[in-house]
Amino acid sequence: MSTPVLILVNKPAVGIDVPVSTQPEFERRDPGEPQLSVLDLGTTRGDGVFETVMVSEGRAPALAAHLDRFRASALLLDLPEPDREVWGRAVEAAIAAAEAEAEVETDTAGLGVLAVKLVLTRGIEGSGRPTGWVLAQLARDFTAVRREGVRVVTLDRGYRHDVGRTSPWLLQGAKTLSYAINTAALREAARRGADEVVFTSSDGFVLEAPTASVLLREGNRFSTPSAEVGILPGTTQRRAFEFLRSRGHDADAVRLRASDLHRADAVWLVSAVRQAVPVTELDGRALEVDHALTTDLNAYLSARQAS
């Protein structure tokens, strides 16, 4: 598949009917054509939520966890609740269409890894009707970055660790379309000669990367920041913990100070599509990379069975 598969979701939320009774609950569109209004609040206000799901060999092993988080993000933004059944069917349809295209193009049944994005916006201003779509694209090949790792700088996210509780209007812990700060932080990392960012809270706790969870190893003990510090609960981090525990390691979500990060024996960034990427350098300090463990972890993460 050389072009993405786009599916517009006409019935994206519970209690929302499709605009016309003859319309399907979702339908395929040409992603090369414009599909969105300049009046959509997803664009004019970054007012919407999303998920990116990894599909390997036609299966989305963490789809249920992504749909859970999609719903949680929507509720944090007071958006209508996504219609889980419709989104599940739309994702399946996008995968099937991508597979069909791959077969036509390559004459084989094989298909690379897909990144499938789900987006729900508040819709066109004044319409009261949310906008939803699913976009399936061939994922970039992250094989080299998983082997070679990334250089990371820590950057202050500016918030205390507890703002999710004290100030829910700051939407910490929701995966929103208002991502400009995340991309600005990655540009700042590049200016500092690094590839990636780990955010810290203004009071010194480890948070997350712009699009990944942080995983630490100290000796035989693995940890990740707990979601109570105002970060996204990591769907891939959860599966990484399953793998680590199956190997007999301790793996826990805890409060981590920046000093814990700087003392760690090894650090990974984990996310749905790029999977587990070792950190080779943290704020200028070289870090040890366990290539064997990273390889096994990534094999587990891309396995087709549901977690």
Next chain:
Amino acid sequence: MSTPVLILVNKPAVGIDVPVSTQPEFERRDPGEPQLSVLDLGTTRGDGVFETVMVSEGRAPALAAHLDRFRASALLLDLPEPDREVWGRAVEAAIAAAEAEAEVETDTAGLGVLAVKLVLTRGIEGSGRPTGWVLAQLARDFTAVRREGVRVVTLDRGYRHDVGRTSPWLLQGAKTLSYAINTAALREAARRGADEVVFTSSDGFVLEAPTASVLLREGNRFSTPSAEVGILPGTTQRRAFEFLRSRGHDADAVRLRASDLHRADAVWLVSAVRQAVPVTELDGRALEVDHALTTDLNAYLSARQAS
């Protein structure tokens, strides 16, 4: 004009050529049709900037100040520099089209106040080409709200007052499309029985409203928070100061503590289209409203001459 006027800007930035040599630098489109790709970073990442310009009797008295701020926001996001001449011409074209439509519809030369929005996004991912458009709409009639005022609650924005200097990747002081927190704060205000929000810094300084500057009066002295606390420099606040000084009042941009706000004799929210709106209640405390001054200030703000 019952429908908005939309102009797509094909040459939105310096150094960007129009895609095809036969294409104009901007062109009118039907805002009822989809115009944006689901791959545009303005939508998928809230990665873009905007301005909303007030047009009264066919003139945009603060256009130059808005174009200055549009440029400043773009540079804070490392976007290419907006082509000032092109945007100026596109705004003029949008106003002319709106006036022509109004004449056809009403058979009079009169036209209400327009809200003209300028948007520049990082464009379709991987294209290296920003997306730009101008949208001119009839402004809502804010006459009643200017007379009756708004009830305000203060909410913590979560950042220290100095993050603009220490952490520029947080994009404070840029008017970005990542506005989900602003709309979430307004929903929180509604839950608290109020209409509007004034954000404060985590260390207790007065910042701004989600889409307006804050103006205070203590006795004969007027003030607004200085832009160094990581807020947008207010184009309308600046014109309000011109008016106040012409009346012989002191008017200064200073650091204001939340306690200054709570001690103020009068408070206004000022913005381009809604103009100056008196605050009738602040965190539950009733505030005096100077209707005569508010009326005169708003007459000045909607005057057609450039400031």
